[in-house]
Amino acid sequence: MPKMTYQLTRRGFLKLGLASGAALSFMTVTLGVTSLVNNQTASGFSYLRSQDIAMLNALLPVIYTATVTNNSAEQTTQISASLIAIDYNLAHLSPSMRKLTLQLFDLITNPVTRGPLTGIWGAWSTASPETIQHFLNRWEASRWTLLNQGQAAILQLARLAYYSQPQSWQLCGYPGPPNLG
Amino acid sequence: MAIKDVFLEGVKAGWKVHNASLFTKDQRLEADVVIVGSGAGGATSAEILAAAGLKVLVIEEGPLRTSSDFKMQEATAYAELYQEGMARMSKDGGISIMQGRAVGGSTLINWTSSFRTPAETLKHWADQHEVSGLSEETLKPWFERIEKRLGIEPWPIAANANNEVIKKACQALGYDWAVIPRNVRDCLSLGFCGMGCPANAKQSMLVTCLPASLQKGSQLIYLARAERLTFKQGKVAELECLALDARGVETTGKRITLKAKHYILAGGAINTPAILLRSQAPDPYKLCGKRTFLHPVNFSAAQFAEQVNPFYGAPQSIYSDHFQWQAGAAGAMGYKLEVPPLHPAFAATILGGKGEQNAQRMAKLPNTHMMLALMRDGFHPASASGKVELRSDGSPVLDYQMTDFTWQAMRRAYLSMAEIQFAAGAEKVFPVHNQADYMTSLAETRRVIDGLDLAIHRARLGSAHVMGGCAMSNNPKLGVTNSRGVHHQIENLSIHDGSLFPTSVGANPQLSIYALAALFADQLASGFEA
Numbered sequence: 001m002p003k004m005t006y007q008l009t010r011r012g013f014l015k016l017g018l019a020s021g022a023a024l025s026f027m028t029v030t031l032g033v034t035s036l037v038n039n040q041t042a043s044g045f046s047y048l049r050s051q052d053i054a055m056l057n058a059l060l061p062v063i064y065t066a067t068v069t070n071n072s073a074e075q076t077t078q079i080s081a082s083l084i085a086i087d088y089n090l091a092h093l094s095p096s097m098r099k100l101t102l103q104l105f106d107l108i109t110n111p112v113t114r115g116p117l118t119g120i121w122g123a124w125s126t127a128s129p130e131t132i133q134h135f136l137n138r139w140e141a142s143r144w145t146l147l148n149q150g151q152a153a154i155l156q157l158a159r160l161a162y163y164s165q166p167q168s169w170q171l172c173g174y175p176g177p178p179n180l181g
Numbered sequence: 182m183a184i185k186d187v188f189l190e191g192v193k194a195g196w197k198v199h200n201a202s203l204f205t206k207d208q209r210l211e212a213d214v215v216i217v218g219s220g221a222g223g224a225t226s227a228e229i230l231a232a233a234g235l236k237v238l239v240i241e242e243g244p245l246r247t248s249s250d251f252k253m254q255e256a257t258a259y260a261e262l263y264q265e266g267m268a269r270m271s272k273d274g275g276i277s278i279m280q281g282r283a284v285g286g287s288t289l290i291n292w293t294s295s296f297r298t299p300a301e302t303l304k305h306w307a308d309q310h311e312v313s314g315l316s317e318e319t320l321k322p323w324f325e326r327i328e329k330r331l332g333i334e335p336w337p338i339a340a341n342a343n344n345e346v347i348k349k350a351c352q353a354l355g356y357d358w359a360v361i362p363r364n365v366r367d368c369l370s371l372g373f374c375g376m377g378c379p380a381n382a383k384q385s386m387l388v389t390c391l392p393a394s395l396q397k398g399s400q401l402i403y404l405a406r407a408e409r410l411t412f413k414q415g416k417v418a419e420l421e422c423l424a425l426d427a428r429g430v431e432t433t434g435k436r437i438t439l440k441a442k443h444y445i446l447a448g449g450a451i452n453t454p455a456i457l458l459r460s461q462a463p464d465p466y467k468l469c470g471k472r473t474f475l476h477p478v479n480f481s482a483a484q485f486a487e488q489v490n491p492f493y494g495a496p497q498s499i500y501s502d503h504f505q506w507q508a509g510a511a512g513a514m515g516y517k518l519e520v521p522p523l524h525p526a527f528a529a530t531i532l533g534g535k536g537e538q539n540a541q542r543m544a545k546l547p548n549t550h551m552m553l554a555l556m557r558d559g560f561h562p563a564s565a566s567g568k569v570e571l572r573s574d575g576s577p578v579l580d581y582q583m584t585d586f587t588w589q590a591m592r593r594a595y596l597s598m599a600e601i602q603f604a605a606g607a608e609k610v611f612p613v614h615n616q617a618d619y620m621t622s623l624a625e626t627r628r629v630i631d632g633l634d635l636a637i638h639r640a641r642l643g644s645a646h647v648m649g650g651c652a653m654s655n656n657p658k659l660g661v662t663n664s665r666g667v668h669h670q671i672e673n674l675s676i677h678d679g680s681l682f683p684t685s686v687g688a689n690p691q692l693s694i695y696a697l698a699a700l701f702a703d704q705l706a707s708g709f710e711a
Contacts, residue, residue: 064536
């Protein structure tokens with residue numbers, strides 16, 4: 001069934017986008033999607049849901065390329081710390097910005113919208129780093145400002161989370177704040 | 182080294198400071214003057230009105246964080262001390278907007294640059310916006326008073342390497358430059374002003390005007406959002422506030438109703454017009470929230486052979502106004518050149534780039550210099566401008582639209598910044614834009630800048646100065662308030678914050694806000710008895 005459904009959805013999606021122009025918000029786009037979403041937060045998190053975590057587990061190592069180590073245990077620790085930091089930041093966003101962010105996550109995790117929007121047609125956990133990088137590049141280069149905005153938001157969340165943690169500081173030569181005793 | 186937590190000691194000594202997140206029932210309070218916002222405008226007003234013997238109540242949406250909480254960590258500072266957890270941005274996401282939200286407002290997290298309102302700006306307001314009584318001469322004693330109060334003076338210590346670049350290059354190129362006046366006392370030059378000063382050296386409202394006001398018996402309620410004003414017979418009857426949870430994010434369901442003889446809105450541009458919009462305040466000429474300005478900023482990064490360590494030292498100490506007034510106040514858009522401090526998370530979001538590219542840029546952080554150009558928006562009819570709107574939940578968002586006129590100034594600014602960075606000895610310069618990367622010669626950089634597709638989400642833009650939206654003018658068709666900050670349609674309502682400015686200021690706005698708030702509060706206090 002999938003292919004036909006995807007195409008129809010995609011056409012409907014683009015129509016929606018064209019109708020409301022560049023200022024279209026994620027909210028409009030996801031009106032039809034949110035009812036299908038699992039809103040149960042994952043254990044140990046305040047806002048991230050299991051599908052967000054699966055997506056971020058695949059996405060973050062690509063965004064952090066050349067910063068995360070090849071040591072898989074260390075990498076898991078770094079990604080886990082970033083997930084906790086992202087959840088903390090979500091908890092401090094205004095309700096509107098948090099809603100927009102979670103709707104963005106819905107768009108790229110929901111099987112109906114994920115394929116046409118990101119080019120990742122299978123589960124996030126099976127997506128190759130190349131496909132994921134392609135998705136980020138495509139959204140960055142898109143003529144559709146909504147996708148530019150989404151890409152910028154993802155990178156911003158990811159990088160704020162990563163570089164605010166002391167374990168990343170050695171990679172950027174930052175000695176950390178001075179000790180005031 | 183033990184640092185005295187001035188504010189907490191005051192609270193222990195019995196200041197009337199209340200945490201609204203702990204309220205277990207609705208509250209009803211009265212005062213002579215209710216002030217919304219504890220930042221530059223609100224706290225300055227509170228000190229003056231309390232000193233005049235008035236009963237003052239200040240309400241603040243953000244949390245209370247004091248010097249003992251300031252650990253110089255990006256991980257917590259941005260989430261806790263900035264509007265919308267540092268995620269405030271223009272409606273289309275094109276411009277990140279950094280505004281403070283805590284007891285002390287943006288004064289808690291600004292980089293301490295304290296400029297008098299430029300004479301050209303004041304003249305423009307008088308000539309074009311029918312503002313009176315705010316000449317350079319009238320304001321001079323108010324600037325002097327605030328400068329003395331907050332220890333404002335040109336930074337007497339050598340600039341850090343990040344700032345030194347402007348000085349060195351401008352000297353070589355024959356461009357104007359000068360030392361930035363800062364509001365600090367016994368500053369340790371740590372470089373973490375944007376995360377709350379751990380040494381109480383920054384003379385923010387948290388350690389100056391708020392304590393003075395509380396000492397005189399004023400009350401402060403924090404974690405409470407001013408939701409709406411109600412009106413009766415053309416006057417404000419009450420202010421309804423909602424208590425927020427400890428994070429300052431969700432409402433707790435408890436209400437605080439405040440009644441006063443006079444009300445002052447000082448929640449900052451964006452938030453102040455939002456209160457008026459939510460309240461459906463009289464606005465016969467549909468001015469509220471319109472003409473909001475940002476000093477939108479574009480960036481230029483450079484790499485030097487020697488270390489710059491842009492994360493340490495007084496964050497802003499040198500500036501150049503060489504390109505600010507070249508075409509006059511209302512000609513081609515001018516810009517002010519400054520540098521931002523660069524801590525890792527902040528740097529990573531500005532430097533951008535794809536996976537490995539970002540990592541390589543970040544690996545050179547200690548050798549990285551960053552420069553910014555603040556566009557002087559609002560002086561020309563073709564300037565970019567914003568409009569405050571309400572989202573479905575009543576929270577405000579700024580619809581700010583860039584214009585070709587503004588982009589042209591940004592293109593010129595990319596060139597000015599690259600020229601300055603190379604003149605100071607940079608090995609490579611990167612105009613911060615998705616289509617550009619580090620380049621080794623000025624000629625190549627110039628060619629690339631000339632060809633950049635200047636559009637939001639391509640050029641990385643930010644703002645730390647939100648101004649306008651409730652402009653002052655003697656003409657009710659041009660401004661929401663008169664030239665004394667009093668609302669044209671509502672006699673017992675004043676506005677004392679950056680939303681008063683008819684255009685952007687053309688300089689970091691804190692001292693302009695302090696001076697206007699002080700003058701207007703003084704006028705209010707003397708009129709109160711009468």
